[in-house]
Amino acid sequence: MKLLTGNDLSTGDVIWWTGRDWSRHVEDAADVGDNGESIARAEEGARAVNVPYVIDAVATADGPRPAHIKDRIRALGPTVRPDLTLKPADPGAGDWII
Amino acid sequence: MYTYDTLDQAIVDTRVDEFRDQVARRLSGAMSEDQFKPLRLMNGLYLQLHAYMLRVAVPYGTLDSRQMRMLAHIARKYDRGYGHFTTRQNIQYNWIKLEQAPDILAELATVQMHAIQTSGNCIRNISSDQFAGAAADEVTDPRPWAELIRQWSTFHPEFSYLPRKFKIAVIASDTDRAAMRLHDIGLQLVERDGQVGARVFVGGGMGRTPMIASEINGFVPASQILSYLEACLRVYNRHGRRDNIYKARIKILVHDLGAEEYASQVAAEHAALAGLDLDPPAAELARITAMFASPAFEEDAPTQVDRSDPDFAVWVDQNVLPHKRAGYSIVSISLKPRGGIPGDASADQIDVMADLAERYSFDELRVTHAQNIVLPHVATRDLPALWTALREAGLAEANLDLISDIIACPGLDYCSLANARSIPLAQKIGERFGDLGRQRELGELKLKISGCINACGHHHAGHIGILGVDRKGTENYQLLLGGSGAEDVSLAKITGPGFSEDGVVDAIEKVTDVYLARRQGTERFVDTYRRLGMEPFKEAIYG
Numbered sequence: 001m002k003l004l005t006g007n008d009l010s011t012g013d014v015i016w017w018t019g020r021d022w023s024r025h026v027e028d029a030a031d032v033g034d035n036g037e038s039i040a041r042a043e044e045g046a047r048a049v050n051v052p053y054v055i056d057a058v059a060t061a062d063g064p065r066p067a068h069i070k071d072r073i074r075a076l077g078p079t080v081r082p083d084l085t086l087k088p089a090d091p092g093a094g095d096w097i098i
Numbered sequence: 099m100y101t102y103d104t105l106d107q108a109i110v111d112t113r114v115d116e117f118r119d120q121v122a123r124r125l126s127g128a129m130s131e132d133q134f135k136p137l138r139l140m141n142g143l144y145l146q147l148h149a150y151m152l153r154v155a156v157p158y159g160t161l162d163s164r165q166m167r168m169l170a171h172i173a174r175k176y177d178r179g180y181g182h183f184t185t186r187q188n189i190q191y192n193w194i195k196l197e198q199a200p201d202i203l204a205e206l207a208t209v210q211m212h213a214i215q216t217s218g219n220c221i222r223n224i225s226s227d228q229f230a231g232a233a234a235d236e237v238t239d240p241r242p243w244a245e246l247i248r249q250w251s252t253f254h255p256e257f258s259y260l261p262r263k264f265k266i267a268v269i270a271s272d273t274d275r276a277a278m279r280l281h282d283i284g285l286q287l288v289e290r291d292g293q294v295g296a297r298v299f300v301g302g303g304m305g306r307t308p309m310i311a312s313e314i315n316g317f318v319p320a321s322q323i324l325s326y327l328e329a330c331l332r333v334y335n336r337h338g339r340r341d342n343i344y345k346a347r348i349k350i351l352v353h354d355l356g357a358e359e360y361a362s363q364v365a366a367e368h369a370a371l372a373g374l375d376l377d378p379p380a381a382e383l384a385r386i387t388a389m390f391a392s393p394a395f396e397e398d399a400p401t402q403v404d405r406s407d408p409d410f411a412v413w414v415d416q417n418v419l420p421h422k423r424a425g426y427s428i429v430s431i432s433l434k435p436r437g438g439i440p441g442d443a444s445a446d447q448i449d450v451m452a453d454l455a456e457r458y459s460f461d462e463l464r465v466t467h468a469q470n471i472v473l474p475h476v477a478t479r480d481l482p483a484l485w486t487a488l489r490e491a492g493l494a495e496a497n498l499d500l501i502s503d504i505i506a507c508p509g510l511d512y513c514s515l516a517n518a519r520s521i522p523l524a525q526k527i528g529e530r531f532g533d534l535g536r537q538r539e540l541g542e543l544k545l546k547i548s549g550c551i552n553a554c555g556h557h558h559a560g561h562i563g564i565l566g567v568d569r570k571g572t573e574n575y576q577l578l579l580g581g582s583g584a585e586d587v588s589l590a591k592i593t594g595p596g597f598s599e600d601g602v603v604d605a606i607e608k609v610t611d612v613y614l615a616r617r618q619g620t621e622r623f624v625d626t627y628r629r630l631g632m633e634p635f636k637e638a639i640y641g
Contacts, residue, residue, distance in 0.1 A: 007145060007149070010125060010196055010197045011149070011197070012148075012149035012193075012195060012196060014148055014149075047125075047127050050131055050145070051131060068571055069510065069571065069573065070147070070510060070516075073510060073511060074147050078148070078511040078512060078521075079511055079522060080521045080522055080525070081439075081511075084178055084193075
């Protein structure tokens with residue numbers, strides 16, 4: 001599957017295209033198929049996202065998992081600061097990255 | 099310490115206003131990202147893996163407690179409670195919001211700080227010896243020269259759009275604590291016949307094509323240093339390659355032309371500049387130099403201290419160095435605690451270091467390229483009290499220049515350019531060699547980790563270097579041996595095939611075992627490597 005991601009223009013937060021809007025949680029991301037580039041252009045034009053790009057991902061029972069470790073780190077947060085990730089209360093969350 | 103005059107202050111204040119307008123136009127949509135990106139980079143604002151990252155300049159690594167407290171305040175108010183001290187003697191924040199960036203720059207400007215020259219193809223923040231003004235072996239304090247070059251290079255109209263970024267280091271002793279010969283230009287201030295001048299080295303650097311700078315002039319008189327630099331930059335600006343980003347650094351130009359030909363062209367350019375009166379009047383250098391006068395050291399300060407606490411004694415032996423003035427010491431605060439993140443400090447720790455600098459070090463701090471902090475002027479009798487305070491703040495790790503005093507770039511945990519993580523590897527190595535007695539047995543051993551070929555972690559200059567690469571989507575680590583960024587400068591060589599994260603830690607242990615088994619006398623690791631060559635180490639690793 002293909003996911004569309006980028007950063008919030010104002011806050012810089014990593015965000016994911018859900019099919020209707022943007023979410024900070026990769027679990028909400030939708031498969032954009034071949035439409036990623038056109039959605040990216042429209043959303044960037046509307047200043048809803050900054051520097052959008054399409055990535056490969058794998059569908060899992062827990063939601064999409066980006067194919068590359070770099071995007072998994074983007075999705076969750078730094079592996080060396082669990083307290084700064086999106087799941088600070090989950091000590092095993094980092095296993096999802098590796 | 100240099101203090102801004104009205105012109106300096108006007109420059110940074112105007113810059114803040116200008117950037118505030120640019121950010122507003124970006125947020126309103128009046129400016130595209132393509133238009134905005136070069137403008138934000140000129141103000142130190144990158145878009146990194148998780149958010150915007152702001153790199154704040156600490157010119158030649160020198161700052162006072164008021165400035166240090168501002169860094170803590172920014173960490174607390176605008177970031178997530180910490181900052182990361184970098185190998186360019188700067189600090190960067192990883193979680194910045196674009197909408198708040200102008201306010202941060204405005205707050206920095208109130209303490210004479212900014213983020214200019216921390217990105218882009220300009221002359222970057224000038225780096226220097228972290229012991230400047232305190233080291234016994236310097237011929238003069240290099241900081242007035244670093245400041246003069248800072249002023250000359252700030253918004254220099256000819257050098258704001260160079261072929262690539264440009265890094266200058268200034269030192270003033272034979273001991274190189276600033277990796278001077280791995281800079282685009284390295285200046286070593288020397289004395290000849292009672293006159294100060296500079297040895298000029300050009301074309302060094304790390305990155306994907308590491309090179310050691312060549313000496314192109316053995317003595318440029320102090321009165322001509324700026325115009326000589328102008329000539330060096332002009333030749334580069336004229337001939338540096340803009341067609342290929344990977345061949346655009348001056349090291350490639352000097353290599354392709356040959357150092358002799360490059361030097362000849364610089365000499366001709368310098369001669370052509372002679373009538374333009376580019377060098378500053380002596381009064382201006384004197385004005386700047388006066389601001390770096392030595393503090394009011396106490397006469398006959400005690401030179402001995404009670405070493406009966408063994409932990410304190412170890413810290414003194416490892417992290418405290420002699421000062422040029424009897425009764426004073428240079429203290430290095432390690433930002434490499436066991437299990438910690440190299441170069442990171444919490445806002446509270448930054449405040450503590452500011453308080454201690456104010457109390458014990460004539461209000462001065464230095465950031466080192468090894469990602470540590472220095473209190474340059476501590477009365478030796480104050481060392482026990484200082485150590486106690488540092489220990490309470492988790493800042494008394496006694497590992498300066500030992501294997502756990504690791505330089506590491508942010509790596510894939512933060513950096514959008516990285517191929518592999520650096521920090522977890524540094525932590526694993528720190529754990530494997532956690533016993534301080536074992537580390538001290540190994541002695542000086544500079545280990546440096548980069549998460550990609552750009553070499554922000556200086557792996558080429560490590561006695562042991564590690565380069566993270568991406569091998570089919572998996573992190574892989576190449577091991578290098580034999581580098582040095584010091585006066586015995588050399589470039590490390592790759593041992594062979596790469597390793598997993600755990601594998602490279604095992605390999606390092608094997609390498610250090612070879613060293614311990616075969617060292618002679620007081621040889622450091624790198625000395626033994628140079629005597630034996632790569633083979634015995636390779637044999638131990640790959641068998």
